[in-house]
Amino acid sequence: MDAEVRRLTLSTGITVPCLIQGDPSARPLLFLHAWGESRRSFDRLVPLLPGFRIAAPDLRGQGEADKPRHGYSLRDQAGDVAAILDALELESAAVLGSSSGGYVAQQLAVGQPGRVDALVLVGSPLSLAGRPPFADDVDALADPMDEAWVRQSLEWFPLHRSVPQWFLEDRVRDGMMMPAYVWKDALRGLYEAIPPTEAGTINVPALILYGGQDTLLSRTDQTELAARIPGAELKIYPDAGHLVLWECPDLVAEDVRAFLRQP
Template structure:
C-alpha cells in the first residue's frame, strides 16, 4: 500500500506532518484526531479503511505539528483543517473526526462547506460550551507534561472495552509531546466556541457514531445533533463509552466504509 508522511506548510503559518496512505485514485478521507492525541490514534482504524486515500495529519499543538502560542480557537482549528486540504491539493474530501476532532470537523463543514463531501462523527459533541470539570487540572499544568499526568487524565473517559496497552502507551507519548500551553489553549478554544450547529448549517451527508455508555456526551445531545444535520444518520454502539475510536476501531471502519461507499462520488 502506498504510504508516506508529508510535511505540509499551511497558509495559516504552521507546518504539520500528514500521513498519506492508500490508492491515489481512491476517494479522499481526511482524519481529524482528538485533543491531546495525534494521527497515531487512527493506527487501529486504518486497516479497515483500505478502500480510501487516507490523509491523517497531526493538528496544531499536537503530535509532531508546530506548537505556536496561539491559533487554537475552534474557528482557527477549522481553518487549519481547510488549509491542510489545500496544501494537499484536494478540492474536497470526506472527513472523519474523533471526539473533539469531530467538533472541528463540524466547524469545518459550517465555515468551509465546499471542501467537505461528507462527515463521519465518532463520539463527537453537540456542544462543548461551559468549562468542563477537568479544566482546573489542565490549567495547573506546567512543562514538561508528565506521562503520569497524561495517563491519569484517561480516567476522565472511562473505557468499557479492553484496549491494547501498546495503544494506550502511544497516547501517553502523544500527551507528553504537547507543551502545557497547547493543552490549555486547545481546550479553551473548544469550550469557549459557539457550537458549530448553532453558528451555521451543515449540509454534508453525515454519519454519527456514539457509544451508549458515554458519560460525557448525553444521548439527547446526539439526537439533537442528528436533528440539526438534515438527513444525517445516528448509529448507537451499546457496548462502547466516549472513546468509540479506541474501543471499536473495526466497527467504526466498517460503518464508515459502508456509509461513505453509499454516497455518489465516494464509492
C-alpha cells in the same frame, strides 16, 4: 498500500506532518484526531479502510506538528484543516473526526461547506460551551509535563472494551509531546467557541457514531446533533464509552465503508 508521512507547510503559517495512504485515485478521507492525541490514534483504523485515499495529519500544537503560542480557537483549527486540504491539492474530502476532532470537522462544514463531502462524527459533541469538569486540572498544568498526570487523564473516559496496551502507551506519548500551554489553549478554544450547529447549518451527508456508555456526551445531545444535520444517521454502540475510536475501530470501519458506499 503505500504509505508516507509528508511535512505540509500550511498557508496559516505552520508545518504539520500528515500520513498519506491509499491509491491516489481513491476517494479522499481526512481524519481529524481528538484534543491531546495525534494522527497515530488512527493506527488501528487506517488498515481497515483500504479503499480510500487517507490523509491523517497531526493538528496544530499536537503530535509532531508545530506548536505556536497562538491559533487555537475553533475557527483557527478549522482554518488549519482547510489549509491542509489546500496543501494536499484537494478541493474537498469526506472528513472523519474523533471526539473534539469531530467538533473541528463540524466547524469546517459550517464555515467552508464546499470543502466537506461527507461527515463521520465519532463520539463528537453537539456543544462544548462552558468549562468541562476537567478544565481546572488542565489550567493547573505547568511544563515539563508530568507523565503520571497524562496517564491519569486517560481515566477521564472509562473504557468498556479491551484496548491494546501499546495503543494506550502511544496516547501517553501523545500527551507528553504537548506543552502545557497547548493543553490549555486548545481546550479553551473548544469550550469558548459557539457550537458549530448554532453558528450555521451543515448540509452534507453525516454519520454519527456514539458509545451508549459515554459519560461525557449524552444520548439526548447526540439525538439533537443528528436532528440539526438534515438526513444524518445516528448509530449507537451500546457497550462502548466515549472513546469509540479506541474501543471499536472494526465497527467504525464497517460503518464508514457502508456509509461512504465503499466495499
